Amino acid sequence: MDLRPLLTCLCILMSLSTSAQDKGGWTNLFNGKDLSGFKQLNGKAVYEVKNGEIIGTTVSNEPNSFLATEKDYGDFIMELELFVHPEMNSGIQIRSMSKPEYMKGRVHGYQIEIDPSARQWSGGIYDEARRGWLYPLELNPGGKVAFKNNQWNKYRIECIGNTIRTWVNGIPTAHLIDAETAKGFIALQVHSIGKTDKPGNQIRWRNIKIKTRDLKQSPADNIHVVNTVPNNLSWQERKNGYQLLWDGKTTAGWRGAGREKFPEKGWEIKNGTLNVVKSGGGEAVNGGDIVSEKQFGAFELKFDFLLSEGANSGVKYFVTEKEKSTGSAIGLEYQILDDEHHPDAKLGIQGNRTLSGLYDLIKPLKVPNSLARKIGTWNQGIIRVYPDNKVEHWLNGYKVVEYQRGSPEYLRLVAGSKYKAWDNFGMATQGRILLQDHGDAVAFRSIKIKELK
Structure with a gap:
């Protein structure tokens, strides 16, 4: 054949x-x-x-x-x-x-x-x-x-x-x-x-x-990573120098502002989130603010936050706990606020108390509609402090605030704000990261930090 x-x-x-x-x-x-x-x-x-x-x-x-x-x-x-x-x-x-x-x-x-x-x-x-x-x-x-x-x-x-x-x-x-x-x-x-x-x-x-088979990821690069998986630190984030500032499970690494221990009430950890318990909207009158045990100078801080309707809170940085205050501990503040339903958005000067702004100092730029998030959904914030004292606030991948600590413009803004009562406000070489208890239900997760050199 x-x-x-x-x-x-x-x-x-x-x-x-x-x-x-x-x-x-x-x-x-x-x-x-x-x-x-x-x-x-x-x-x-x-x-x-x-x-x-x-x-x-x-x-x-x-x-x-x-x-x-x-x-x-x-x-x-x-x-x-x-x-x-x-x-x-x-x-x-x-x-x-x-x-x-x-x-x-x-x-x-x-x-x-x-x-x-x-x-x-x-x-x-x-x-x-x-x-x-x-x-x-x-x-x-x-x-x-x-x-x-x-x-x-x-x-x-x-x-x-x-x-x-x-x-x-x-x-x-x-x-x-x-x-x-x-x-x-x-x-x-x-x-x-x-x-x-x-x-x-x-x-x-x-x-x-x-x-579709025998897939291997390309080698690492150094571009920014957006990570929406709660409290997860990816391999490239680690390579880029990030670490979890909150472990997603315990109070390790945090304590009450001006206290030795973590508050016994006012805060709760559940389902991988760190939550301010609603207590009537008072400033630091229930559990009180919490601060990182470690202090930071130049850094990039990434964090997710979720606001309930009408809620008010903030993430502060360069907190020294040396200033005397009857309310929240003092520091530069990334404002976290429901602008539509909280009266604080209409106070201050020309919107300088609105979401993602530098509280009482600088009004944020408006993010494009495709980047805005509804109340009750997760937002991603970034605070970036460079070694030369330039500072940026970001919201959902969009830069909304930029300023220079110690510049004439910065000092002018401080002199016209409620912070004029404190000498050298916001000018410490390093300080703690603070999450604010303002008595409203707010949740945090995926808190990560990278020290800049």
Whole structure:
């Protein structure tokens, strides 16, 4: 029997099976010929294949459109190239879903941003139709320059366990630790445009490939990490120099302000959160403020906080406990407040007692709507003190306050505030971190600190 025809067929079949997957374990997500393996969801933007590219074209008065994989993916590494019109916004959905019971099938989930605008947030991570921005590129200024207009850009997305990392043209752009969704489809977005907007702008995708086995995370880099997993310290956060200032379980490392021990009442630890017990809105009259046992000079402090309706609290720094005060201990304060329902927001001067501001001194900038969080949901704050005494306040990935300790402007603000009663207010070389008891229900978690040199 002549086996040569059979062997020839087997060789052809083996060649076909390996053509879709190269030696590195990559598989083509797009075959370069048609839209096999994809389905369109939500809007009616036009998707077509030309010259080995998927081309998406905007259509007036249509909602966001998505070309989604029929298959779901959990852990993977994906690479692709894209060329987008500079006046167009787009994104790449990962671990995303469309369910009839959720907003009538609206696509929701993680989106890797394609942003050719002056904002330059390409490679950032947005939570489509759910929580809004998780990693805006304000947190990584070096990543803003990665995307190039009017040319092909290469994206790399690593999605392994709770870690999502992105690169644009080889430059790291985002690093997120988040446990909201473990699996879902991948989709190419054409953003909505209004009824009067000119249609016809295009985005082109090519060389879309994915790897789902033998995954290894890329080496560590030094960009900022957003970690929404409660009280978790990721491997890159450790490498970047962070440590937990609160362990998420005990009172270790903390005591009452002006006391030797942690308050016996007014504070409680439950489900990984450190909570001020509601007691009527009085300042430091129940459990009282708590302070870190360790003192800090230049540092970056990250913390999550959750406000109940009408609540007031604060995170203070450079607290020395030397000043005499009938209420809360004295220090520079990152204001934590329900601006809409607490009267303190309307006091002070021109909004300098509102959420995330430098209390009684500097009004914060307004965060974009996509970064705002409703009362009863978790916010992420950052206080950054540089060795040269420059200080920043951040709220949900957006810088809202910047000032220089000891500058003429700073001294002028202090002289016009309630802090003028204390000599050299806020000018200690180091001090404790304080969480304020203002008698309202407020929760804290994921309190982390990095000392700066």
